[in-house]
Amino acid sequence: MTEGRARIAILGASGYTGAELVRLLARHPRVEIVALTADRKAGQSMADVFPQFAPLTLPKLITIDEVDWTGVDLAFCALPHGTTQQVIKRVFESAPHIKMVDLSADFRLRDPGVYEQWYGHPHQALELQQEAVYGVVELYRSDIRKARLVANPGCYTTTAILPVVPLIEAGAIEPDHIVIDAKSGVTGAGRSAKESLLYAEVTDGMHAYGVGSHRHMAELDQEYSKAAGRTVVPSFTPHLIPMTRGIYATIYVKTGAGVGAEGVHRVLADFYKGEPFVHVLPLGQVPQTRFVKGSNMAFIGVIKDRAPDRVIVISTTDNLVKGASGQAVQNMNLVLGFPETTGLEQIALFP
The missing domain is CATH 3.30.360.10 (Dihydrodipicolinate Reductase; domain 2)
Known part of the structure; x- marks a missing residue:
């Protein structure tokens, strides 16, 4: 760990939003990526999955069960809808110090009955849903700063x-x-x-x-x-x-x-x-x-x-940015007390 940097894990790093998180965080001055997971591609390097990352020194892809949570300050969950509730519940049970930013839909709906209506199964982490903060930064900035679990909105x-x-x-x-x-x-x-x-x-x-x-x-x-x-x-x-x-x-x-x-x-x-x-x-x-x-x-x-x-x-x-991973980094900055724009100052790619 580099002195003064937050230690970050990305769960589901082999998807588009996971790769976008790596792209944004690789040059973020206040964080260090210490764990990347991708169950089906565990054992591979990030460059094997996304060759654009070949010049970077990044952790090998591992399974979620292999993550050493004692060395993580904040985790991004870029996992499929319906899988994150149980994962975050298990992580918090073993490592309650960790902050989470969830990019799935699993904690976005405040009413568990509405969640069950739209997603077809009961919510699996009701106690965590009660503390989750909906992560539209411009509307909920003060609540996000105090949150342990942020539900990143859909694009x-x-x-x-x-x-x-x-x-x-x-x-x-x-x-x-x-x-x-x-x-x-x-x-x-x-x-x-x-x-x-x-x-x-x-x-x-x-x-x-x-x-x-x-x-x-x-x-x-x-x-x-x-x-x-x-x-x-x-x-x-x-x-x-x-x-x-x-x-x-x-x-x-x-x-x-x-x-x-x-x-x-x-x-x-x-x-x-x-x-x-x-x-x-x-x-x-x-x-x-x-x-x-x-x-x-x-x-x-x-x-x-x-x-x-x-x-x-x-x-x-x-x-993939303001609609997902960029907003997630914006939420991370607030949760960890960093200036909100850190690592996100890129101007659009045009043409």
Whole structure:
């Protein structure tokens, strides 16, 4: 361990979000990666799985059972949904000093009954769910600083929550008239081999999926309802598009009397003034995925619709950075008391 550095483990390092964590943390000045797990690839080097890491000196991939938790300060869980609850429960039982940032959906929903409804099985760590903090930094910063367990939000939800929650809280829009048309790059589906994600199946086309039933709806319901102080059920439809990275959410809202696009823009610009990773564009300017690719930024645009009481809000993030691993590092920085932007100052990769 390098003096003064936090010791970090990444569980599930062989997936896209795990690799993105390695990319971001490898040059983070305040941490040292001391453990990387990938059960099916245990024994291999990280460079065997992701050759871009060949120049780096990194720990060998091992199984979770082989991790020496006494030498870990914080762990990222980049494991599949439905597996993390038991893993984190076991880790906390043996090493309660550890902090956790979970990138799965296992602790995002505060109501265990809602979790069971959407994920088809009872929650396996109810006592931990009670202490988990939902990790949208811009909304829950003070709670995250004190957390032992942070539930990192989904990519779609991060991209749709950032522009909408401040508008609901300000009373600038009508909560019952929110329509979210969202698109994701293929990495949002993970690295597992799936026929539907083959090049020939995805390229030169676009399709909706999870129509009327996508699990991220539960997170949107939760956060929008909390902001409104009553039940809010938005319309949300995700689409898969033939690009590697990016989330692009076109959100249609109805404003209150006299608010209009100018009022919506004013609320968002004021709310995010000074925020390092959320940038509200000038009124009428449309964001593009290419201008956030590889960065931890969210770009938000506000555009007038033809009807004076309708406004189009467009939000975009990189699904692997602000939508996953970058936000997870942002959460880690808060939990460990580091400056929030540390290791995340990269400008987007363009062209």
